[in-house]
Amino acid sequence: MSGHSKWSTIKREKGAKDAKRGAIFTKIGNQIAIAARSGLDPTMNSALAMAIEKAKQANMPQANIQRAIDRVADKNAAVLEEVTYEGMGPGGVGIIIETATDNKNRTFPDVRNALSKNGGRIADAGSVMFQFARKGVITVATTGEDALLTVLDAGAEDAIEEGEELVVYTDQKELAKVRSAIVEAGLAVTSAELQYVANAQVPIEDTETATKVLKVLDALDDLDDVTNVHTNADIQVDVE
DSSP: OOOOOHHHHHHHHHHHHHHHTTTTHHHHHHHHHHHGGGOSOTTTOHHHHHHHHHHHHTTOOHHHHHHHHHTTTOTTSOOOEEEEEEEEOGGGOEEEEEEEESOHHHHHHHHHHHHHTTTOEEOOTTTTGGGEEEEEEEEESOOSHHHHHHHHHTTOSEEEEETTEEEEEEEGGGHHHHHHHHHHTTOOEEEEEEEEEESSOEEEOSHHHHHHHHHHHHHHHTSTTEEEEEEOEEEOSOOO
16 A cells, blocks of 8 residues: 655654644644534544544543534534645645635635745645545554454555554545454554545655655644645655
């Protein structure tokens, strides 16, 4: 399975730092509010259950979690809308930007500016998306042949070792089912979410371009309305 990259690792590390200073709470709160539209009971709504789990892993206070869920029933709360943008970055890499917004007139210029100020540009709808597939992506805190066989038996389509973790890919409709099976098998799941996974990656082999790519991805990820950033960049050099 192609698509997991240095950006994925950097994003996880960045998420941990953001969680420490509370910057990630807005993003996760928006994800919870959107997931809760399909049902307020996490035992019956797997998307909400995974969003709540993500919040707890980020040490988001229970009051914040409940407030995000309550937005669904609050008629005075601004209505959130999921909007996905496509962009091109330095080196010809494709970028998918997922947002949750109550004001597209604010979000679109923010996304466009983050791209244009860092060597990228907004792309026409569909011109980047076809290069990606929507997949469930689960991170498991272990490696080895036994763990690999376990996740495949749980229904995973594929899995790769990355450092001390397994990155597991599933059909998007099977994410919750496979995640539950992996947990029931005794493996520790550290994250589980839907992502846009590149069908083929664009190799970035020089430090200057790699630095520019990571800069634009970081600028996008820093926007409050952005919930996830995906790219087909395969950065093959170390960047400080």
